[in-house]
Amino acid sequence: MAPVFSEFEYEDRTVEYIYRPPKRDRRHLLVIFSGGFVGGIDFAGQSTRLIESAILWIRDPHNSYYIQKGADQWYAHSTGALIAKHVSLLDITEDDVVLLGASKGGTAALYHGLSGGYKNIVASAPRIHPAKGNKQQRPQVVEELVGSNSFKAENAFDQLIPQLLIDSTKEKNIYIFTSPADNQYLTDIEPNIALFEQFTNFNLICTDSPSVNQHEDVTLYNIQPIISIIGLLTDGFAPKLDRSHNGLKSTGNMPGSVEKSPFFATLVNDVDKLEVRQDGLWIAGRSFIRGYDTSEYGSARRYLQLQRGRKIHRAYLGGLKDRRNNRDYFDHESISYTAGGYAPQGNKPINLDGLDAGTYEARMQVTTENTTLVSSEFNVRPTYSFHSIKDFIVSIDTNGSSIKVTKIPIHLKTTLDGQYTLEDYWLRDGRIHLSGRFSLNNIDISAWSDVEYRLLFLDESTRHSTSEVALAKYNRDLNPIPWRDNSKSNYSTPRHRGITLPQLSPGNYRLALIGSFKKFIQTVDTNLTLAVGDNPNEFQIVKH
Missing domain, CATH: 2.60.40 (Immunoglobulin-like)
Known part of the structure; x- marks a missing residue:
């Protein structure tokens, strides 16, 4: 279900937000600034389910970094007013507020935490120099952000947070998540570490992992420690981590050989989508043999088999690329499962016209190099559905580990x-x-x-x-x-x-x-x- 936003009226304009009251007697406020450039919200699913403080999600559909667009600083003032309103509503102090964000949201958490006097800041892969960082990829966003395409205007915007680091009171708990694999580490994080170290409880968590290869990977990899720190901060504890490292590369505990993995030569058979669509059967997910490189299209050949007795209806499945496969199924840094996803060939549903009436058991056949595995066991959400197609009805019945497809005239x-x-x-x-x-x-x-x-x-x-x-x-x-x-x-x-x-x-x-x-x-x-x-x-x- 799509989230329902409320509107905060400020100077004849509105800020969109979602507010969740606290549970039990938790007297803290967690403010979450969303990153990205699509106007969504972050940390809104299972990740914050166990957090019992009040939560205020704020989104930025204007790509203002919650700060400004051109000379218009309404975005900073309205965001600050919205946070202050909820602090007053809860009758708490600035020390009871935690600001969280990733990427653009991390920039906002730093800006509003430092400028608003809030004590607790958690920022994952923050852009400390947003104009410079977006200049190549999003020049139009930068021009709207600073009001021109001049170096002077861009530099002035990029100095906002460094200047706040100098001017702000140093009694703060700041947690920065970063990685040397993030191309912004050398341009945004490292040049400002000396300024951060002036704070009484500054913590730099640096991830060195084969699962972290670019900017967005930093937050995805660190969801667990981020939420752990949030859970402590919103309960009144401020852990001191100083300079810490995580990830297998940082510990030196890398697996020696993929063949020694307990998962070697086992089949991943996950279903993300299963439905009747456009007069056919649509199935998409991830299926590959662990321990074998599946980095390119064609690395694995997959067939969906619908079997009833000796009758088998086979459909070839096309490959899909998704770097998250390497995060979810890590075996060794030399093995990539990037092309481990699948969907019907040509993005067209599987035609069932030639299928005789009856109930069929689904099986997945996967071949990589000289190894072929066939399995009727799927990791699939239990569901039941039926739909009409031409002159027959198709029902899909899953119990969490198997799929049955029935065709009825x-x-x-x-x-x-x-x-x-x-x-x-x-x-x-x-x-x-x-x-x-x-x-x-x-x-x-x-x-x-x-x-x-x-x-x-x-x-x-x-x-x-x-x-x-x-x-x-x-x-x-x-x-x-x-x-x-x-x-x-x-x-x-x-x-x-x-x-x-x-x-x-x-x-x-x-x-x-x-x-x-x-x-x-x-x-x-x-x-x-x-x-x-x-x-x-x-x-x-x-x-x-």
């Missing part, structure tokens, strides 16, 4: 071992409504999760599904039987208000109802036809 039942009624239907103002009962005699429907309903639009000229929409369920037992509970087996449009008709070409469409009863799928004919005319809003519904 669309046969419109006019009689069934159960109950089907159409009690009400109407068509008006471009909306259609149906309601009634749909149940099977041998399956109880006592919980909302026991059943799903869909309304299907079948083109009568092709008998193919052109669209489907989800229907709601409601609780009503018209014919109670002591040993049965079908109270949830009633379908309707949401709140009986109808649903907007999908975009349909002129023609006649048979309306069918799909019911999935504890994963057993049945399709029934509603005996209704929707006629779509050539003119907009020319619809008619006919009952047979």
Whole structure:
């Protein structure tokens, strides 16, 4: 679910933020400045779930570094006012505030921590000289930031934080995360270390790891220590780390041989996305054999196999590159799994037209060099879904370690071992409504999760599904039987208000109802036809 932002009005403009109250008696405020240039928020997921202080997330869609754009310093003043407002709201002092940010957010944490008198600052890979650092990659951002493209203006902006380091009170707890692999270490961090060392509790955590190769890797690698420090600071403790190092290179504890790894020649088989998309099966994730270099497209050949008895339907999968594979599955710095990801070849869903009806077990076949592994075990989120494709229905059922794909022809039942009624239907103002009962005699429907309903639009000229929409369920037992509970087996449009008709070409469409009863799928004919005319809003519904 997308985060919902509040707006802080300041001088006829607004700052967007999210505020989460403290838990229990934690009387601290954590202020999180987001980095990047997309206007999102950082540290908003599982990373801060255990932090019990109040949290104030602030975002910067204007790319102002929470400081200025040109000569307009409204961004610094409004951000400072927003923080001060929540300090007053919580009735705490500046010593009870922790400012956190990464990259651009780290710049903001330093700026507002130093200028606002706040005692605790945690900055990961901060840009201390933002204008110089962005000059090559984002010249337009820099020009808007400083108000011109002159060296004088850029240098003046880049001296803001160094000057604050000189002027600020030295009773502060400052934690800087960095790495020699970050190209900003030599330009931003190292030249200012002497200024930082004047503070009573300055801590420099330097990461030297094969998993850290560029600027954004610093924060991704250090999520755990960052949150650990935040947890202590927001509970009133200020750890003293001085100059510390982490990462395997810094400890000298690098693995000697990849062949000695307990994971050598084992299959990674992760699924990130699995769904029916555009009339086919879409699967994407990461699959490769550990211990074998998979740095380039073609390093690994992958086939998704759908097997039912002796019948096997094979689909070749294309490769995807993602440097995070080396972070998540580190074996040795000489081994790269950058191209360990996969998706359907040509970015087109896997065609299932040639698949016979039935239930199939999914298997992954991966070949690297002369080694081939096949496995039916997937690391996949448990889920169940079904969708219509042309003249059949495909269901996907996963339990966390396996995938089953079922193909069912669309046969419109006019009689069934159960109950089907159409009690009400109407068509008006471009909306259609149906309601009634749909149940099977041998399956109880006592919980909302026991059943799903869909309304299907079948083109009568092709008998193919052109669209489907989800229907709601409601609780009503018209014919109670002591040993049965079908109270949830009633379908309707949401709140009986109808649903907007999908975009349909002129023609006649048979309306069918799909019911999935504890994963057993049945399709029934509603005996209704929707006629779509050539003119907009020319619809008619006919009952047979």
